[in-house]
Amino acid sequence: MLLLRNGTIITGDGKRVLEDHSLAIEGNRIIAIGRHLPAEGREAVDLAGDYLLPGLINHHAHGCTMGPLFASGSPPLSRAEVLANLDKQLQGGVTTVLNVDGFAAPEEVQVVNAWHPLTVKTATSHSPANIEAALAVDGRGLGAVHRQLTMAEMWEWGAVAVGEVGSGHTLGGGGQEYMYIPLRVREETGISLTPRQARRLKEAVLGRYLDVEKFDREGVDELLKEWGLEDKLTAEGAAELVRESVLPSLVPAREGIREAAIEARLLGAPLIVHNAAPTKELLQELARQGGTLVAAHSNHDSFTPGEALAQARHLRREGAIIDIATFDAFGARETTPAPEHFFAFLEYGQADLISTDYGGGKFDPPLVGVKAALERGLGFLPNLVAKLTSRVAQVFPRLAPERGVIEEGKIADLIVVSRQDVALVKQVYIGGKLVLGRR
Numbered sequence: 001m002l003l004l005r006n007g008t009i010i011t012g013d014g015k016r017v018l019e020d021h022s023l024a025i026e027g028n029r030i031i032a033i034g035r036h037l038p039a040e041g042r043e044a045v046d047l048a049g050d051y052l053l054p055g056l057i058n059h060h061a062h063g064c065t066m067g068p069l070f071a072s073g074s075p076p077l078s079r080a081e082v083l084a085n086l087d088k089q090l091q092g093g094v095t096t097v098l099n100v101d102g103f104a105a106p107e108e109v110q111v112v113n114a115w116h117p118l119t120v121k122t123a124t125s126h127s128p129a130n131i132e133a134a135l136a137v138d139g140r141g142l143g144a145v146h147r148q149l150t151m152a153e154m155w156e157w158g159a160v161a162v163g164e165v166g167s168g169h170t171l172g173g174g175g176q177e178y179m180y181i182p183l184r185v186r187e188e189t190g191i192s193l194t195p196r197q198a199r200r201l202k203e204a205v206l207g208r209y210l211d212v213e214k215f216d217r218e219g220v221d222e223l224l225k226e227w228g229l230e231d232k233l234t235a236e237g238a239a240e241l242v243r244e245s246v247l248p249s250l251v252p253a254r255e256g257i258r259e260a261a262i263e264a265r266l267l268g269a270p271l272i273v274h275n276a277a278p279t280k281e282l283l284q285e286l287a288r289q290g291g292t293l294v295a296a297h298s299n300h301d302s303f304t305p306g307e308a309l310a311q312a313r314h315l316r317r318e319g320a321i322i323d324i325a326t327f328d329a330f331g332a333r334e335t336t337p338a339p340e341h342f343f344a345f346l347e348y349g350q351a352d353l354i355s356t357d358y359g360g361g362k363f364d365p366p367l368v369g370v371k372a373a374l375e376r377g378l379g380f381l382p383n384l385v386a387k388l389t390s391r392v393a394q395v396f397p398r399l400a401p402e403r404g405v406i407e408e409g410k411i412a413d414l415i416v417v418s419r420q421d422v423a424l425v426k427q428v429y430i431g432g433k434l435v436l437g438r439r
């Protein structure tokens, strides 16, 4: 038996804060919460006023299984890289993570759960058009097992959602900017573009909505001059590299989203769809069809902040759930240069859930985003915590059952964070066991 004493409990329901409270754990459950719990026979930990929160439930992460990476079916990360991603999640206070690289097979999820204390669940996007979209971009991580599995089989096995359908890799977004466009340009010229350069080039060739009519030849010429590439590439040559990289997967990726939506409704599964400029209308169409639709990373900066908010309001009116992601907007800032979109959603009360997404591997922990928002006077802590705990558990009933709120009888997935610095995670308990930090 364990007693966590003198904590400030943020229950996770979005409202309650219990000052100067204690919490008793027996086995893997919370058995009592109160001001004066007896300490006899219990190992006691003094929290000295620090916050006690439900373990965070991150419903949108990549690279957390040994399965193919991204909607592009790219080769899996190494075991060491996967474990590093899981460690980073855990150090950020995440106790349950939903990996949304939708082609993972059951064994590739089970094995990481055997290696690491974090609870890792998976989503599924196993369907013909999604496989076709992956192969149009990459697909080197797809084996026979991944091509044969179906969403229905994965749902029966224990997948907790359908998705992520569409991605920056298959729909000309971040994945193209930090992986495939630079790869294509490097093959042709030997020169490495940064994600931001790749993005400027892509937008000069296709605009933000991926329209071939938007080709800005002078704009491309200027970029090539700016980067000293005018001897290596013509504007037309550069445009062709971008088109070859971005366009082949667009049609199957959109078809894959429709395929997944039909299957999700049949299964009664939540559906996670990549929400960005190239999928704007498609999400509106899906939202009208009902079911649980999660509009992923709705603060995507292929939209202007105003466009992103307008899209969110539209989708919410149709009953969709709005997710916002930290990306790497607070630290590395390589794929998402600034957190303005993230803040705008909190300022205007348009975010239902918060996740990390991947940010090219440099994603910021969720509480880093929460802390930055609080410093700007946006939202208040219990409400922000609910977007990472109880709200997530409600939207994805299979993801974190009996978790997401601090109540008697619930599973003891808990984190202790500093009262002075909410991004500082001091202890993590999963199923009542201390897995990070010291007593």
Ligand SMILES: [Zn+2]
Binding pocket: 164, 166, 167, 168, 273, 274, 275, 296, 297
């Ligand atoms: Zn996405």
